[in-house]
Amino acid sequence: MHKPKVAITTGDPAGIGPETVYKAVNSLKVQRVCSPVVIGDKKVIYEYFDVEKYLRLKKAEFVFSSDYKEKIVLGRPSKISGIIACDAIRKGVDMCLKKQTLSLVTAPVSKESFKYAGLPFSGHTEFLAALTKTKNYCMMMICGKINSVMVTRHLPIAKISENLKTQDIFDTVKLSADFVKRKIKRDPAIMICALNPHAGDNGILGLEEKNIIMPAVQMLKKNNYDIAGVYPVDVAWAKFLKNKYDLIVAMYHDQVMLPLKILNPQKIVNVTAGLPFVRTSPGHGTAFDIAGKNIADPSATIEAILAAV
Numbered sequence: 001m002h003k004p005k006v007a008i009t010t011g012d013p014a015g016i017g018p019e020t021v022y023k024a025v026n027s028l029k030v031q032r033v034c035s036p037v038v039i040g041d042k043k044v045i046y047e048y049f050d051v052e053k054y055l056r057l058k059k060a061e062f063v064f065s066s067d068y069k070e071k072i073v074l075g076r077p078s079k080i081s082g083i084i085a086c087d088a089i090r091k092g093v094d095m096c097l098k099k100q101t102l103s104l105v106t107a108p109v110s111k112e113s114f115k116y117a118g119l120p121f122s123g124h125t126e127f128l129a130a131l132t133k134t135k136n137y138c139m140m141m142i143c144g145k146i147n148s149v150m151v152t153r154h155l156p157i158a159k160i161s162e163n164l165k166t167q168d169i170f171d172t173v174k175l176s177a178d179f180v181k182r183k184i185k186r187d188p189a190i191m192i193c194a195l196n197p198h199a200g201d202n203g204i205l206g207l208e209e210k211n212i213i214m215p216a217v218q219m220l221k222k223n224n225y226d227i228a229g230v231y232p233v234d235v236a237w238a239k240f241l242k243n244k245y246d247l248i249v250a251m252y253h254d255q256v257m258l259p260l261k262i263l264n265p266q267k268i269v270n271v272t273a274g275l276p277f278v279r280t281s282p283g284h285g286t287a288f289d290i291a292g293k294n295i296a297d298p299s300a301t302i303e304a305i306l307a308a309v
């Protein structure tokens with residue numbers, strides 16, 4: 001049986017990315033469904049993989065996106081680790097756009113390393129959008145049967161309100177709902193979260209619900225989307241988990257990540273909807289504190305690969 005090729009970047013080499021990729025590639029779950037194409041710095045890949053053996057056994061292919069000689073200090077963000085991570089992402093995107101691989105799975109990167117490397121992006125999502133010239137995209141988190149999306153992404157809390165736009169809410173719901181529809185083969189039932197506690201309490205605790213979120217909800221309903229809300233985020237999650245909703249839409253990062261990491265952190269998969277190919281990533285970070293200790297759990301990386309396939 002022909003198995004699809006999936007590009008897998010090793011992420012920030014100072015973190016747990018190379019270790020979790022190594023463990024995931026050796027998982028029978030992964031081996032059964034795809035042909036892994038591991039992308040990263042030559043020295044980093046050779047540290048973790050017996051390349052010739054894997055090629056001989058046809059367990060994986062390898063693409064060296066760089067071959068730097070600088071020393072990488074585990075557990076610490078740096079310019080060189082940021083550059084290495086960026087090079088692998090660029091190569092993975094190029095291979096997907098050229099149809100050499102079916103989809104892209106990215107191991108975690110460090111925002112600090114990105115900054116040291118001179119990259120003007122807050123993370124994978126924005127970088128991938130720039131590389132593919134994608135204007136409309138969104139950051140989804142899938143955790144088993146839970147499909148969730150955040151309207152704003154990596155922003156300081158103090159800047160969320162000024163960056164929350166009615167059109168962005170509409171576009172985010174449209175993109176994520178289209179993605180979920182392909183996944184579940186029907187129109188999804190969608191739950192919308194408020195920004196403020198108690199959904200603003202009729203303006204006492206904030207006007208974003210009235211001025212920004214509700215207009216987006218009205219637009220969505222006019223376009224025949226099945227919408228529930230706007231509910232306070234605690235109420236929204238309780239209703240979502242109890243009832244038969246297919247997608248929950250949050251206004252900012254932690255409204256999604258906190259519930260998911262309590263529910264099942266090993267199953268969280270980051271998906272960028274709107275790109276010209278499928279891109280997934282484990283829903284955790286570089287875990288610099290345990291880098292090099294061989295104790296990193298590959299579960300989320302395995303889930304990300306299975307989701308990409």
